[in-house]
Amino acid sequence: MSQLVLAGIDLAAVGLLVFALYFPRHRRRDLAVAYLGVNVGVFAVATSLGTGNVGAGLGLGLFGVLSIIRLRSTELDQHEVAYYFSALALGILGPIAGTSVWVVAALTALVLVVMFIGDHPRLLHRHRRHVMVIDTALIDPVALTAHLEQLLGARVHAANVERIDLVNDTTVVDVRYSRPKARTVRTPVPAGVAR
Template identity: 35%
Template sequence: MNELDLSTLLQDFAINAVAIVILAFFIYYLRHRRRDATVGYIATNVSLFVVSAALSSSTTLNVGVGFGLFAVLSIVRLRSDEATQSEIGYTMVSLVIGLMTGLPGLGTDIKIVFSALLVVTMFVVDHPALIKPQQYQRLRIELDRIITDETELQTYVEAHIAGSVKRLTVLEIDFVRETMRLDVRANH
């Protein structure tokens, strides 16, 4: 059993805290203004930091532990149907920062470089000057009829949302209830 060194733990947590605060507050929140997601990123990050630090002190770490952690974390993707790909990206970066800074084996300088690399990457790839913010909105629609012709379906949806459909995906057709569920990306 490895004992946690308090000074190393605090140093690692400081690296983690600086990285997640910059990522969640100064990049994500200032651009997207979603308090709930910001709190979620920080809570997930700190939780994973604590778990990875605790695991490193109580057991011999091997590749299996890493795969096990990422298998559990893959549930985030499965449960993130309402999240945008951008939000999933922020979630994954906050998870990786927490995991990487909480595990032993990497030197402080490497943890700082990796944390900075992840934060700078998100700053750049989510910068509005690089990629313009989405001009559309995601809608989940349930119709009380079944329309199988794609053109007719798009025209019907556009008439009811008073906007133009950019992408339309049929999620489910229920022939018994005569309903359909749609995932629509549209301009309003």
């Protein structure tokens, strides 16, 4: 009975992770399918390893190899890596934890709450990162930062030059910046007009 409860907790958790958190925020169908498949596959293998004579260390090693191969096969953004490992952790949590259902439920809720808060659109929403190609070869870091701030209309925190092409007069730069707070402009209400 407890295995069915753990399976239910896992399916509900990965459903929330994928369909309530990840997909509405990032809209990548391919990764939604990957997160579901990784979670259910890890849960199934971890459950079978937990009932067999194979040690949990071998199972965790196999999952480590799987994650390295998967992460090297396509380029993922860091938030996608976080969702990937959350789906992996949710799948392995129940079968390997060896604790009560309530502890598994609490740890599952902890993973979901951390992902909800950590990837919330309002958290650090003014801070951005872009890789830009500038049509000027800028070698001086101060001049580069000033140029980027003028282009972006934002405060540049870091500008990592990836490539400078003096022949084609271009600079490829990885820039991290934050936009200023939007100012609300109040329009005066003419006298005698109700608000």
